[in-house]
Amino acid sequence: MEKTEVVVIGAGIAGATMAYHLTRSGCSDVLVLEREESPGYHATGRSAAVFTRLTDDDVFVRLSVLSAPFFQSPPEGFSEVPLLRPNGTLMVAQGPRLKLLRAAAALARRVGIESNVLSSDEAVEKVPALQRRFLDGGVFFPADGLLDVHAILWGYLGAARRAGARLRVNSEVTAIRVEGGRVAAVETRDGPVQCRWVVNAAGAWANRVAAMAGARPLPLTPCRRHIVVVRPATPLAVDDWPLTTDQSRNFYFRPESGAILVSPMDQDPMEPCDASTDELRVAQAADLLTRFAPAIAPGRIVNKWAGLRTIAADRAPVVGEDPAVKGFFWLAGQAGHGINTSPALGRIAAELLLKGTTTALDPALIHPARFSRGRLSLGLIAARRVWFLARWLARGSSDSLV
Ligand SMILES: Cc1cc2nc3c(=O)[nH]c(=O)nc-3n(C[C@H](O)[C@H](O)[C@H](O)COP(=O)(O)OP(=O)(O)OC[C@H]3O[C@@H](n4cnc5c(N)ncnc54)[C@H](O)[C@@H]3O)c2cc1C
Numbered sequence: 001m002e003k004t005e006v007v008v009i010g011a012g013i014a015g016a017t018m019a020y021h022l023t024r025s026g027c028s029d030v031l032v033l034e035r036e037e038s039p040g041y042h043a044t045g046r047s048a049a050v051f052t053r054l055t056d057d058d059v060f061v062r063l064s065v066l067s068a069p070f071f072q073s074p075p076e077g078f079s080e081v082p083l084l085r086p087n088g089t090l091m092v093a094q095g096p097r098l099k100l101l102r103a104a105a106a107l108a109r110r111v112g113i114e115s116n117v118l119s120s121d122e123a124v125e126k127v128p129a130l131q132r133r134f135l136d137g138g139v140f141f142p143a144d145g146l147l148d149v150h151a152i153l154w155g156y157l158g159a160a161r162r163a164g165a166r167l168r169v170n171s172e173v174t175a176i177r178v179e180g181g182r183v184a185a186v187e188t189r190d191g192p193v194q195c196r197w198v199v200n201a202a203g204a205w206a207n208r209v210a211a212m213a214g215a216r217p218l219p220l221t222p223c224r225r226h227i228v229v230v231r232p233a234t235p236l237a238v239d240d241w242p243l244t245t246d247q248s249r250n251f252y253f254r255p256e257s258g259a260i261l262v263s264p265m266d267q268d269p270m271e272p273c274d275a276s277t278d279e280l281r282v283a284q285a286a287d288l289l290t291r292f293a294p295a296i297a298p299g300r301i302v303n304k305w306a307g308l309r310t311i312a313a314d315r316a317p318v319v320g321e322d323p324a325v326k327g328f329f330w331l332a333g334q335a336g337h338g339i340n341t342s343p344a345l346g347r348i349a350a351e352l353l354l355k356g357t358t359t360a361l362d363p364a365l366i367h368p369a370r371f372s373r374g375r376l377s378l379g380l381i382a383a384r385r386v387w388f389l390a391r392w393l394a395r396g397s398s399d400s401l402v
Contacts, residue, residue, distance in 0.1 A: 001185070001191070001192055001193070001194050002191065002192070002193045002194065003193070003194040003195070004029050004030065004031040004166075004193060004194070004195050005027060005029035005030065005195065005196055005197065006022060006027065006029065006030045006031070006195060006196070006197040006198075006199060006353070007031050007033060007173075007186050007193055007195040007197070007198050007199070008030060008031070008032040008033070008199040008201055009033055009173050009186070009198065009199065009200055009201060009202050009209055010032075010033075010034060010200075010201035010202040010203060010205075011032050011033075011034035011036075011039035011040070011157070011167060011169065012039070012040055012042060012043060012044035012153075012201065012203050012338070013040070013043075013044040013149070013152070013153055013156075013334075013338050013339050013342045014201035014203065014331045014332070014334060014338060014342070014345070014346075015032050015034070015039075015199070015201035015331075016032070016039065016040075016044075016153050016156035016157045016160070016342075016346075017156050017342040017343065017345065017346025017349075018199050018201055018331055018346055018349050018350065019032050019156065019157065019160035019165045019167075020155075020156035020157070020159055020160045020346060021346040021347050021349065021350035022160075022165070022350045022353070022354070023159070023160045023163035023164060023165050024159075024163065024350075025350050025351070025354055026354075027350075027354060028163050028164030028165060029164070030160065030164070030165040030166070031165070031166045031168065031193060031195075032157075032160075032165065032166065032167045032168070033168050033171045033172075033173055033186070033188060033193075034167070034168065034169045034170075034171060035170070035171065035172035035173075036169065036170070037169055037170055038169060039153060039154075039157060039167070039169065040149070040150075040153045042203055042204065042274070042307065042308065043203050043204065043307045043308055043309065043310070043338065044149065044153060044203075044338065044339065045149070045307075046227070046275075046305050046306070046307030047149055047307070047336075047338070047339050048227055048243075048252070048254070048261060048263055049146055049147045049148070049149045049339065050089070050144070050145075050146055050147065050243045050252075050254060050340075051064070051068075051071060051084055051144050051145050051146070051147050051339075051340050052064070052089045052141070052144050052243065052245075052340065053065055053068065053108070053113045053141065053143075053144060053340075054089075054091075054104060054105065054108050054113055054115075054141060055336075055337060056315070057315045057316060057335075057337075058385060058388070058389045058392075059315075059316040059317065059361065059365055059366065059385070060315075060316070060317070060335070060337045060340075060341060061108070061111070061113075062111075062344075062360075062361055062392065063317075063337070063340075063341035063344045063345055063348075063361075064337065064340045064341055064344075065111060065112060065113065066341075066343070066344035066347075066360055067340060067341050067342065067343040067344040067345075068143065070083075070343035070344075071083045071084040071147065071152075071343070072084060072086075072143075074155065075159075077159075078155045078159060079148075079151040079152070079154075079155045080151075081148055081151050082148065083147060083148055083151055083152055083155070084145045084146070084147055084148075085145050085146045085147075085148075086142065086143060086144070086145040087144075087145045087146055087240060087241065087242045087243065087254070087255070088140055088141055088142045088143070088144050088145065088242035088243070089140070089141040089144035089145075089242055089243045089244075089245065090118075090123060090126055090127060090138055090139075090140050090141075090242045090243070090244045090245070091105075091138055091139050091140075091141075091244075091245050091247055092120075092123050092130060092135040092137070092138035092244065092245070092246055092247065092248075093135065093136065093137070093138065093246070093247035093248045094134065094135055094136045094248045095136060095248070097247045097248045098135075098136045098137050098138075098247075098248075101138075101139055101247055102117060102137075102139060105117070105139040105141075107393060110393050111392055111393060113141065113143075114141070114142060114143060115139050115140060115141045115142075116139070116140045116142070117137070117138075117139055118137055118138045118139065118140055119137050120132050120135050120136055120137050120138070122138075123135060123137065123138040123140075126140065126241070126242065127241050127242065127244050128236075128295065129236070129238075129293040129294075129295040129296045130244070130292075130293060131292060131293065131294070134246075134248075134249075134292050135246070135248075140242065144242070144243065145242075145243075146243070146254065146255075147339055147340075149339055152339065152342065156342075156346070168188075168190075171188050171189070171190060172188065172189065173186045173187065173188055173209065173212070174187050174188065174189070174212075175187035175212050176198055176209070176212040176213040176328070177192070178213055178214055178325055178328075181324075181325065181326055182196075182325070182326040182327045183195065183196070183197065183198045183213060183325060183326070183327035183328050186198060195327075196327055197327050197328075197329055197353060198213065198327060198328050198329065199329045199331055199349075199353070200213075200328065200329065200330050200331060200332060201331045201332070202332070203222075203272075203308070203310055203332070204222035204272035204273075204308040204310050205272045206218075206220055206310065206318075206330065206332035206333070207220055208272060210322070210328070210330075213322070213325050213328045214324075214325060215322045215324060215325045215328055216324065216372065218312065218318055218330070218332075218333075218368055218371050219312060219313035219371055220310050220311070220312050220313075220318065220332060220333050221269050221310065221311050221313075222269070222270050222271070222272050222308040222309070222310045222311075223267040223268060223269050223270065223308065223309050223310070223311055224266065224267075224268045224270050224275050224278075224306050224307070224308055224309075225263060225265070225266055225267060225306065225307060225308075225309055225336070226263060226264060226266055226277060226278070226281040226282060226285060226304065226305070226306045227261060227262070227263050227285075227303075227304065227305055227306070227307075228261070228262050228263070228282050228285040228286060228298075228301060228303070228304045229256050229259050229260070229261050229262075229301070229302050229303035229304065230259060230260050230262060230286065230289065230296070230298035230299070230300065230301050230302065231258075231259045231260075231298070231299050231300045231302050232259075232260060232295070232296040232297065232298065232299055233297060233298070233299030234295070234299075235258075236295065236296065238255040238258065238259075238260060238296070239255050239257075239258065240255070241254065241255050242254070246292060249288065249292060250264070250265045251263060251264050251265055251285070251288040251292075252265065253289065253293065253296070259302055260289070260296050260298075262285045262286075262288065262289055263285065264281060264284045264285045264288055266281050266284070267309070267311075270308060272308065273308070275306040275307050275308050276306060277304050277305060277306045278306070281306070282301070282304050286298045286301065309334075309335050309336045310332060310333055310334065310335065311333065311335045312332075312333035312335070312371075313371070314370070314378065314381070314382075315335060316333070316365055316366055316385075317331075317332070317333045317334050317335070317341075317345060317366050318330045318331075318332045318333040318366060318367075318368050319331055319345065319348060319349050319352060319363075319366040319367070319368075320352055320363060320366065320367040320368050320369070321352070321353070321368075322368055323368060323369040323372050324372075329349070329352075329353050330368045331345070331349050344360060347360070348360050348361070348363075348366075361388065362384055362388050364381060364384055365381060365384060365385055365388060
């Protein structure tokens, strides 16, 4: 029977960064199994490809801050093209939302996320498509930007392969064998593969894969989100514009090769699937531009797609060994931040798998066991998160928090 130390299920960004960081940490006996014909076919290949550090979840903020240096200055030989185009992020809002946004930005500055507070005039100067009457002001994050997801994904996979890892596509894992409470092998159409570890990097299918190992399902919900690419009726020089998010109306847009990529930031729960578009959501995206940024109102829709963002009940990612099935390791629930946070999340996941600990954050905040002990456990985790955030704010942007 074929044998390997670690089987990684899924060649999206999660499986790719895991393989990369395992091999960099000296574990090169890694086999990545991907059901589809090519890596990145699902969520990873359908993202908006933006790098924003200020999000609604402090764990993801931490992971994004830790990930920034990797994108800004990747290791020698990782990619021939830049991974990050620093166009920045402009967040605009009205009324109480603007107050909240500015308060969050002030806190974020304490952990190294630089930003400039903008008046409505200054925001419109940056993105002339915005309408002054729909915003009271904004905050600009100059070090954010647009990611080259293809280069990042293939950078991880290429480096992992050069270090000895193997990638097999068209190779669905159909069963997981557990012996004496520990994973022993996975079944594929090409036969079984004996292994000591199985990494569940199956994205929206994470609970289906867990069921194969007899692990308890976790509160993870795949939610569909749409992206529409439009060519404005009147040509405009948009390439240097930042990602612009309207916090009061919940939509964002950014330049995409001379056109505009827009998302209505929808979040419809779904069963895991090859997500297809819903014309109502596509129309909603076009309508948001027409109403709130008419200068870039669509002349023509040139592309549209939908993908699944998999979100945990407490919105933090799920990383760590299953509490009941030894050797079954979760790397799931990256929500809308899986690309953004992949350098740090991959490093932390590899550390947890190989050493059982990490210094980057409190591992309990992301461990799958946080869901298995009921409300009390979730309450304790919430308190630990507050404590973690307070310590981080007090210390600033240091790499280690332990
Ligand atoms: C519209 C949209 C916009 C987004 N924008 C951003 C953004 O701007 N920035 C950001 O950081 N993130 C963004 N995200 C989120 C990001 O795309 C995800 O967090 C990330 O791609 C998740 O990666 P993954 O590897 O876990 O999942 P996936 O990319 O879905 O990979 C999982 C893989 O597992 C495989 N698989 C499943 N079951 C099996 C099996 N039994 N055997 C073998 N293989 C299996 C699947 O085929 C799949 O390829 C966005 C997502 C969407 C949908």
